[in-house]
Amino acid sequence: MITPLKFYEIFEEKKGKRRKLFTKNLVRGRQVYGEKLVRDKGVEFREWNPSKSKPAAAIMKGLNQFGLKPGDKVLYLGASSGTTVSHFSDIVGEKGMIFALDFAPRVVRDLVMLCEVRKNLAPLLENAFKVDDYKDKIIHPVDFLFQDIAQKNQAEIFMRNVDAFLKKGGYCHLAVKSRSVDVTKKPGKVFNEVKAFLRERVEIVDYRELGPFEKDHAYFVCKKR
Amino acid sequence: MKDFKELRKKLIEETKKKIKASVKKDNLIIQAVNSIDEADRAANTLAKRLREWYSFYLPEFSNSIASHQKFAELILKKSKKELLAEIKLSPEKSMGADLEKEDLDAMFELAKALGGLYNYKEKELKYLEAAAKKHCPNVTALAGHLIAAKLISLAGSLEKLSAMPSSTIQLLGAEKALFRHLTTGAKSPKYGILHEHPLILNAKKSEHGRIARLLADKIAIAAKVDFFKGDFVGDRLKKEIEKRIKGDIEKNSRGNSKGRAK
Numbered sequence: 108m109i110t111p112l113k114f115y116e117i118f119e120e121k122k123g124k125r126r127k128l129f130t131k132n133l134v135r136g137r138q139v140y141g142e143k144l145v146r147d148k149g150v151e152f153r154e155w156n157p158s159k160s161k162p163a164a165a166i167m168k169g170l171n172q173f174g175l176k177p178g179d180k181v182l183y184l185g186a187s188s189g190t191t192v193s194h195f196s197d198i199v200g201e202k203g204m205i206f207a208l209d210f211a212p213r214v215v216r217d218l219v220m221l222c223e224v225r226k227n228l229a230p231l232l233e234n235a236f237k238v239d240d241y242k243d244k245i246i247h248p249v250d251f252l253f254q255d256i257a258q259k260n261q262a263e264i265f266m267r268n269v270d271a272f273l274k275k276g277g278y279c280h281l282a283v284k285s286r287s288v289d290v291t292k293k294p295g296k297v298f299n300e301v302k303a304f305l306r307e308r309v310e311i312v313d314y315r316e317l318g319p320f321e322k323d324h325a326y327f328v329c330k331k332r
Numbered sequence: 333m334k335d336f337k338e339l340r341k342k343l344i345e346e347t348k349k350k351i352k353a354s355v356k357k358d359n360l361i362i363q364a365v366n367s368i369d370e371a372d373r374a375a376n377t378l379a380k381r382l383r384e385w386y387s388f389y390l391p392e393f394s395n396s397i398a399s400h401q402k403f404a405e406l407i408l409k410k411s412k413k414e415l416l417a418e419i420k421l422s423p424e425k426s427m428g429a430d431l432e433k434e435d436l437d438a439m440f441e442l443a444k445a446l447g448g449l450y451n452y453k454e455k456e457l458k459y460l461e462a463a464a465k466k467h468c469p470n471v472t473a474l475a476g477h478l479i480a481a482k483l484i485s486l487a488g489s490l491e492k493l494s495a496m497p498s499s500t501i502q503l504l505g506a507e508k509a510l511f512r513h514l515t516t517g518a519k520s521p522k523y524g525i526l527h528e529h530p531l532i533l534n535a536k537k538s539e540h541g542r543i544a545r546l547l548a549d550k551i552a553i554a555a556k557v558d559f560f561k562g563d564f565v566g567d568r569l570k571k572e573i574e575k576r577i578k579g580d581i582e583k584n585s586r587g588n589s590k591g592r593a594k
Contacts, residue, residue: 204336204340206343212350212351212354212355215347215351216351219344219347219348219351222340222344223344226337226340228340229336229339229340229343229344230343230344230347231343231347232347232350232351232354244339244343244346245339246335246336246339290511290514290515291514291515
């Protein structure tokens with residue numbers, strides 16, 4: 108049986124100890140990355156795989172707040188080929204809009220194809236560090252900002268975009284890959300440094316480490332002051 | 333909401349154009365060199381299978397010939413009798429079984445496919461040589477077209493390669509060893525993909541690190557010249573390397589004898 112979670116438009120199914128996450132499929136009958144489609148009482152759900160998507164992993168690890176709701180305007184940095192973006196697109200629904208940004212032409216190729224199928228997605232092939240390059244191309248302020256960019260200065264990139272585009276009180280999520288920040292340091296130390304950096308600038312409402320779904324990754328849920 | 337509809341359309345169009353424009357010669361060279369690598373690996377796997385298979389029929393022949401390519405060619409061209417004569421073995425002494433024609437034909441299909449694969453590799457190498465000479469003449473002059481292409485592949489593009497310091501170029505392809513060194517304090521690697529270079533292959537083991545460093549230095553210069561479309565300086569750089577290697581060795585041996593005299 109598929110039941111709603113406490114977050115908007117995110118569902119779960121419990122079978123013994125196993126727990127699976129789902130979102131309602133916005134485009135019926137279509138898979139995005141080979142995930143399972145499940146019908147329940149006439150509604151089609153897509154399985155949200157926590158090993159392939161960091162927000163799903165964070166929810167599995169017991170996130171208390173998520174903050175994404177139907178109709179939101181979203182800026183998604185580091186969209187890649189659109190695995191996680193597709194689930195966000197399910198959640199915000201037809202009235203929402205997502206600007207999905209990535210810098211690598213190869214993955215944006217797949218992303219564009221996804222955007223053509225899903226009416227609430229718009230692609231951007233830009234460098235997330237150069238905020239001025241795309242500030243005129245998106246509708247801002249946005250209600251929700253997500254970043255998953257494995258870069259050395261990813262926290263700095265995150266804050267730049269939060270400052271430039273997020274509305275006051277809006278939620279912003281950051282997935283940190285400690286090995287991209289500094290391979291020689293222990294992950295916990297890197298996470299603490301990022302935490303200290305963020306604490307001065309935004310309100311951190313939740314923090315999770317993503318093992319065993321993703322190795323050496325941490326997930327921050329923040330709110331703009 | 334209406335704004336978004338139009339904006340989305342515009343952005344999809346714009347992104348498509350950008351993706352179209354992002355395809356460069358680099359990408360093609362990278363695909364070609366990776367394809368050659370994979371063809372190599374596939375050919376090796378298939379060749380091992382073919383030898384195993386053929387050895388039921390004529391086990392003594394497989395060991396007599398080292399080259400997979402020649403092996404595949406010969407078993408197609410010559411009969412069992414001719415091959416036995418070639419390794420000077422009388423048919424009675426062979427451990428091979430007599431196989432029926434349909435069984436042999438199945439095996440020969442694999443030999444043909446393998447021959448095709450080697451053929452493909454040769455053609456691709458020729459393309460790569462011409463492309464590398466045109467795209468990055470200086471790096472190619474120093475490192476050869478295969479290593480030049482692999483360097484571009486590892487760096488991501490000629491632009492990225494040209495922006496790299498020589499120390500990074502020296503260790504391209506040795507990332508695993510480098511990060512092992514950084515995280516656990518194991519020995520640092522001396523070279524990555526450059527170890528395939530004839531200058532290093534032919535040198536004494538104690539000289540490997542020094543030559544790799546020298547090569548990487550000059551390749552870093554060459555990459556910059558290539559990316560900014562400068563004049564051809566590959567020959568000069570190569571001569572400098574060779575001179576330095578010679579000089580270093582002489583200096584070194586003199587230094588050593590002094591050391592011993594004390």
